Structures are given as C-alpha cells and as structure tokens.
Amino acid sequence: MILKEIYDNLNKIAPFEYQEEWDNSGLLIGDMNAEVNRILVTLDVTDEVVEQAIAAKADLIISHHPLIFSPVSKINSEDFITARVLKLANNKINYIAMHTNMDATGLSEVADEVLGIKRERAIEVNINQDNEKIGMGSIGKFLNGNKEAVDIMLREAVIRTKEGFGLSVVKVYGDLDSVVSRVAVCTGAGKSMIDACLEENCDLLITGDMTYHAALDAVSQGLNIIDAGHYGTEIIFVDLVRAFFELNFPDLTIIPSIQKEVGEYM
Secondary structure, three states, X not given: OEHHHHHHHHHHHOOHHHOOOOOOOEEXXXXXXXXXXXXXXXXXXXXXXXXXXHHOOOOEEEEOOOOOOOOOOOOOOOOHHHHHHHHHHHXXXXXXXXXXXXHOOXXXXXXXXXXXXXXXXXXXXXXXXXXXXXXXXXXXXXXXXXXXXXXXXXXXXXXXXXXXXXXXOOEEEOOOOOEEOOEEEEEEEOHHHHHHHHHOXXXXXXXXXOOHHHHHHHXXXXXXXXXXXXXXXXXXXXXXXXXXXXXXXXXXXXXXXXXOOOOOOO
C-alpha cells in the first residue's frame, strides 16, 4: 500500500488541519510514494521503539507524540532526537505523528467509551467548516448499565477510571464521598483545562500530569481531580489506530509498540 493512501485515510478519521498551531503532526519523515506493508504503532518514538521497528522490518511508524517538536537546524548523531531521525531515515522507515488532531477526535471518543461517559461537548470547543463542534477533551455524564445518565460518587469514578484505562493506581484529589454529576476528561496533560471545567460547573476532571498546586486550587473551588497519568490516559492511542487498520486494511501488518510507562510506583 502506498504511504499517501495511508496518510489520506488517517486524515479522514483525524484531519491533520485540526492540530493546534503549536503542534507538529503529519508526515515528519519519509516519502509519500513509499510502499508500506508493516506499521508499528506507538505512543512515543523512543530508542527502544526505533530498534523494535528496525527489527520488525516496519515500513512506517505512527505515533501520538511527535518525535520532532522544536525546530532543528542540523540532523546528526550528536543529538538524541536527531539521532533517532537519522536512524529511521537510514532504515527507510517512514514516520507519521498524530497528536492534537487525534486528541480532538478519536482519542477523546475512545476515552469516553472506556469510562462510560455520554459526551455533551468538548472542553475547549472549535468549530470546523461543517459547523461541527470539535475540540480538546470532553464534558458529559457517567452512564449506568442501561445507558442512562447518572450521578456517582467520586470513589466509583476512581474505579471506573482504573478499569477503563487498565491501571492499577491513580492519584485522586478530593472527597471520595462527594457526588459527581458532571465530568470532564482530557487525555494527556489537562492542567490547562481546569478553568474551563470550573466555568462549566464540572465536579470532576480526569486527566494526567497534574501538579500539586493546580490540584489544590481546583479542589478548593469544588473540582475533584483524578490524575491517571499522561501515559495512562493516552496509551489507548495504540489500540485505536491498530483497530482502525485491522478493520479497514487487514492486509497490512500492525505491530503494537513495546513502550512501557517511563515511571513506576514502588
């Protein structure tokens, strides 16, 4: 399959034009006319992931977080980022990043699905050309087994979060016996969403990378926080992209990343 065809199909499910101005999603390394048969899907392009791609004879890597984020003036083996770029290029491995364009579309939908949330709107709403409301994160209500919107206790929201994202631990800020009626979800780092969640009268924000003072101030204003980690809330990207290809392009070989959480609780 030609890379341009893969790129165009990815653009349909998560248009690259939806990415934030500061982002760097798209084809970062490669040739649109290259033949692709084996795709490695990952959250980040680490040294271990590059070696995995080479060993697996992958033609393409698709990641969530862009390997190349800040402008570079030279590509050589002296810098750890450009050394990865050089290694991918030397091994003819193409590379596509799908970051905030995926945050605003599929990733948010999957997070709502695994947490059992009925989406009402995005936390930060943008309007595309079709007047469809899209944006970062989601605000909604938890659903019960009958798909009815319900209020739940924070302690139950913690259980749902751990089960939904497949996590053994999360960090919770707030009263476990408080009632959650309106919940916001932002995969990755959602500290910047706190003010918007307060304006929308949310009782809970599920996200990652929360800082102590931001959480302290949020709880003081009535917003509970569940910090499920940046990796923990976004590793669903791998299964999302893999499922898309397995459903629509079964002849392609999809290789899940070996990447693991960079830190651990001990």
